[in-house]
Amino acid sequence: MNRKEIIEIVNKFLAEDIEVDPAALKEEAFLKEDLGIDSLDFVDIVVVVEQNFEFKIKPEEMSKVKTLSQFYDYIEAKLNAS
Amino acid sequence: MSEKKPAWKGTTGGGNFGQRALLLLFRYVDIRVGYAILGLVIPFYMIFNQSGYKAIKDYFRRIGYKGNVNYHIYRNHYLFGQMMMDKFYLFARKKNIFKSRVTDWDQFTELLKGKGGFLISGAHAGNFEICGYFLQQRLKKLNAVVFGGESAFMQENRASALSGNMAELIPVSPDMSHLFTIKSALEKGEMVSMPSDRLFGSTKSFSFPFLGSPANFPMGSFLLAAQLDVPMVSLYVMRERGMKYHIICKQMSVDRSQYRNSREIARALCQAYVEQLENVLKSYPHQWFNFYDFWNNNTV
Numbered sequence: 001m002n003r004k005e006i007i008e009i010v011n012k013f014l015a016e017d018i019e020v021d022p023a024a025l026k027e028e029a030f031l032k033e034d035l036g037i038d039s040l041d042f043v044d045i046v047v048v049v050e051q052n053f054e055f056k057i058k059p060e061e062m063s064k065v066k067t068l069s070q071f072y073d074y075i076e077a078k079l080n081a082s
Numbered sequence: 083m084s085e086k087k088p089a090w091k092g093t094t095g096g097g098n099f100g101q102r103a104l105l106l107l108f109r110y111v112d113i114r115v116g117y118a119i120l121g122l123v124i125p126f127y128m129i130f131n132q133s134g135y136k137a138i139k140d141y142f143r144r145i146g147y148k149g150n151v152n153y154h155i156y157r158n159h160y161l162f163g164q165m166m167m168d169k170f171y172l173f174a175r176k177k178n179i180f181k182s183r184v185t186d187w188d189q190f191t192e193l194l195k196g197k198g199g200f201l202i203s204g205a206h207a208g209n210f211e212i213c214g215y216f217l218q219q220r221l222k223k224l225n226a227v228v229f230g231g232e233s234a235f236m237q238e239n240r241a242s243a244l245s246g247n248m249a250e251l252i253p254v255s256p257d258m259s260h261l262f263t264i265k266s267a268l269e270k271g272e273m274v275s276m277p278s279d280r281l282f283g284s285t286k287s288f289s290f291p292f293l294g295s296p297a298n299f300p301m302g303s304f305l306l307a308a309q310l311d312v313p314m315v316s317l318y319v320m321r322e323r324g325m326k327y328h329i330i331c332k333q334m335s336v337d338r339s340q341y342r343n344s345r346e347i348a349r350a351l352c353q354a355y356v357e358q359l360e361n362v363l364k365s366y367p368h369q370w371f372n373f374y375d376f377w378n379n380n381t382v
Contacts, residue, residue, distance in 0.1 A: 017343040039258030040286055040302060043265055044309045044344055059262045 001053070006075050010068075013048050027069035035068070049075065055082060101235055104167070108174035113167060120163040124156055127163075134159075134373035141370055144293045144377075145363070157368045161321055165209040168321075172215050173239045182216055182319075182327040190331040193313055194221050199268035200313040203278035203303045203334075205359050206371045208320040209327065210277060214249050216319065216329060224249040225267045227260065227276035261306070268312050275317070278303045278355055279372065288352045293360060295377050299352050308338070308347035316358050320366045332358045 014020040020035045031037045037045070046057045055078050065071050108116065128135050138158050142151040172178065193200045199222075204210030214226055228251050252263050252274070264274050279299060281287055286305075287298040307314040318330040334354040341347045363370055 017345065019343070019345055038286065039261055040305055042258075043261050043306060046262075046265070047309050059259060 001079055003072060003076055006053075006072055006079075009052050010072065010075070013045075013052075017044060017048065025068065027067070027072070029068045030066055031068065031071065032066075053079060055079070101170070101239075104170045105174050105239065108167075108171045113171045113179070116167045116171075117164060120160060120167065124159045124163065127159055128152070128155060131373075137373050137375055138370070140375065140377075141293075141372075142367075144295065145367055147367075154368060158370070161368055162371050165212070165321055168209065169212055172212070178215055180212075180216075180325050180327055182329050184329045184331070186331045186333075187329070189333045190315060190317075193315065193333075194219060194273075197271050198312060199271045199310075200273055200315065201268070201303055201307045202273060202275035203314060203316045203355055204275060204318065205277055205279040205316075207279075207359065207363060208318050208366065208369045210275075210317065210319055212327070213275065213317055213319045213329065216327070217249075220248060222248070223267070223270075223272040225252050225264070225272055225274045226250070227252045227254060227264065227274060229254050261302075264306060265310060268306070268310050274306075276303050278316075278352075279359070279376075288349050290353055290356045292356055292377075293363070297356075297377050299356060301348055301352070304348035304351040304355070305344060307334075307351055308344035311338070314351055314355075316355050318359075318362045318366075320362065320369055330362060334358075 011022070011025045014025060014035065014037075015022045018035075018037060018041050020037070024035055029035055042059075042062060045062075046059075049055070049057050053075055061074070065074050104116075135155060138155050139151055142154050142158075147154055168180065202213075204213070211226075214224060217224060226249060252260050252267070254260050264276075267274050281298060281300045286301040288301060288304070289296050289298050291297075292299075304314070306312075314334045316332045316334065320328045320330065322328050334351050336347065336350045336354060338347050338350075341350060
């Protein structure tokens with residue numbers, strides 16, 4: 001799966017499930033401050049990542065992910081490593 | 083959907099000394115002696131704990147009580163104290179002396195026998211916490227989510243009293259790591275119980291009319307049930323005359339397929355929960371134990 005496909009899946013999920021404003025989905029956006037994603041939403045993210053990308057997110061790894069771009073990078077790196 | 087600061091700070095009343103004294107007392111003294119002392123203390127509590135008094139007075143006004151409601155506030159405070167004592171008596175004696183009757187228990191038994199995990203939501207109405215002692219079963223592990231703001235003494239005693247009952251505690255932590263513990267427990271097919279009426283940790287909430295006015299309810303438990311696609315029941319353990327409890331179990335029957343996403347499912351679950359809570363309070367109006375301005379401060 002390439003980065004473009006990852007972005008499409010993640011953005012679709014954030015807009016439809018977490019109800020984030022699609023206009024706010026910019027690579028430099030901070031997950032917490034700009035997109036309003038809190039720990040409760042992370043549970044949703046963990047579930048969706050497991051379903052779509054077939055790997056398990058470790059909570060301690062996610063604590064290093066601050067921006068949307070870093071989140072795409074994280075998924076890409078995990079997929080490439082598997 | 084709301085996202086505002088909670089009024090409840092995540093701590094519960096009662097100092098360490100008082101809790102230790104109560105535990106020691108009940109090792110030697112019959113609980114009825116405790117009830118008698120409680121009856122004498124309540125008027126002073128009503129006078130000196132004005133915030134709790136006002137909050138409960140407001141509650142009785144909302145549910146339609148007119149005129150002088152002091153008797154009802156007394157009864158509310160007395161029942162609260164009585165249930166606290168019941169809990170401490172169980173801690174002290176490690177023996178269940180209470181009788182219980184159940185309503186709609188078949189649904190709960192079915193879930194208990196099934197392989198999957200499920201969520202039990204409660205409220206600060208009745209004695210939700212005591213359900214861990216009544217659930218004498220060896221089929222599924224029960225994980226009780228408790229607020230970390232409680233004293234270590236309380237947490238130790240609760241853990242000790244529950245330990246022989248396939249039950250464990252999950253303290254709510256400020257970094258929200260408990261969410262992943264809950265997720266893991268549900269995925270292992272275990273039960274997770276948590277109160278669903280107070281905002282703490284995540285401030286995300288749903289607003290619903292509750293007893294006539296809008297009130298905020300935390301998204302947490304409902305969103306978890308939706309995200310992880312696990313069944314959810316609400317459980318109420320209500321005090322009755324004598325040494326009796328009435329355990330009411332209600333499954334939140336929501337057709338999840340008709341909703342677009344987990345938020346919408348969670349909202350529907352929350353609505354079902356609010357309606358069930360209202361119905362339980364209609365039968366047990368004196369057993370509402372949120373001693374703060376639930377409707378206004380909750381949405382500061």
